[in-house]
Amino acid sequence: MxxxxxxxxxxxxxxxxxxxxxxxxxxxxxxxxxxxxxxxxxxxxxxxxxxxxxxxxxxxxxxxxxxxxxxxxxxxxxxxxxxxxxxxxxxxxxGSDHYEGESRVVVLAGGPGVGPAVGIGERALADGHDVAIVYLDDAPAHETRLEELAAVGATVMMDDADADLVVHLRDALSGARDDTVFVYGFADFVDRATAALDELGHGGELKVENFG
Missing domain, CATH: 2.40.30.10 (Translation factors)
Incomplete structure (x- = not known):
């Protein structure tokens, strides 16, 4: 519209x-x-x-x-x-790569990807679903909302922009097929995130928004 x-x-x-x-x-x-x-x-x-x-x-x-x-x-x-x-x-x-009521949400956010990460995390928790967020940024934003998400049951991991995603993903992924992974960020972050998911053998649903 x-x-x-x-x-x-x-x-x-x-x-x-x-x-x-x-x-x-x-x-x-x-x-x-x-x-x-x-x-x-x-x-x-x-x-x-x-x-x-x-x-x-x-x-x-x-x-x-x-x-x-x-x-x-x-x-x-x-x-x-x-x-x-x-x-x-x-x-x-x-956009079609958005939250649709999935039962377990894992959001990988690089830089500006924190915006959709907090929105999806808050909505999924309000719906009674499981949430994990991995956010990499040297100058993080929305820290208050991320802390509030962690306080009410979300798994929230924050680290520097060049941190090893594989390490954090091992903790974020449940290993179940119902893990829906969302990736939001610039192209280099998206490439790193998808490579890490491949390395860990993620076979569940994947939704990606590349910010260019």
């Missing part, structure tokens, strides 16, 4: 990282792990970027997590400077 969305709040969730909450437009429906396209104008130039949902649902509002850096360009800085009541154009949702 195409809609104009209104900002509810913007807050810091880590180094150079913000979470932006929007009012949910009428008839918008999405699942954790799906993504939307946000568009706006900065200094007379039009920008449009994709952002994965980081909220467990979209009932009244939905959230995206945005990294703010030189590589992110002027649009990421524009998003970080938004205030309640500001608006953007939105399209979506997009």
């Amino acid at each position: 195409n809609a104009t969305v209104t900002v509810v709040s913007v807050h810091d969730v880590g180094p150079d990282t913000v979470a932006i909450e929007f009012e949910t437009p009428a008839e918008f429906s999405a699942l954790p792990g799906q993504f939307v396209k946000l568009a706006g104008e900065v200094d007379g130039e039009e920008y449009a970027r994709f952002y994965t949902l980081s909220s467990p649902d979209v009932e009244d509002s939905f959230e995206v997590t945005v990294g703010v850096s030189e590589e992110g360009g002027p649009f990421s800085r524009h998003l970080a400077a938004l205030e309640p009541g500001d608006t953007l154009e939105m399209q979506g949702p997009f």
Whole structure:
């Protein structure tokens, strides 16, 4: 769908990282792990970027997590400077590699993949399912939500960006066929994650979102 969305709040969730909450437009429906396209104008130039949902649902509002850096360009800085009541154009949702009520969820998140990781983790736990999250980043975001997930039963492992995924995956995977593994991150992380899964012989369902 195409809609104009209104900002509810913007807050810091880590180094150079913000979470932006929007009012949910009428008839918008999405699942954790799906993504939307946000568009706006900065200094007379039009920008449009994709952002994965980081909220467990979209009932009244939905959230995206945005990294703010030189590589992110002027649009990421524009998003970080938004205030309640500001608006953007939105399209979506997009993506088929999302949470669908799986009974055991293992999320591998690299860098910006932490956004969908916390959203999926919170939703799956609320549904009464098992959750394990492996998150690699030298400057982690959403640490408070990850700590809260761990406190209510999720297995949460955090480490540096270059940590050995195989080591953490041995603890995260149950070895059962009903493990559904989600991988979210940039291409190099996705390659490392899929190689680690192959090494450990994971034969269950795999859902991958490559951020490029």
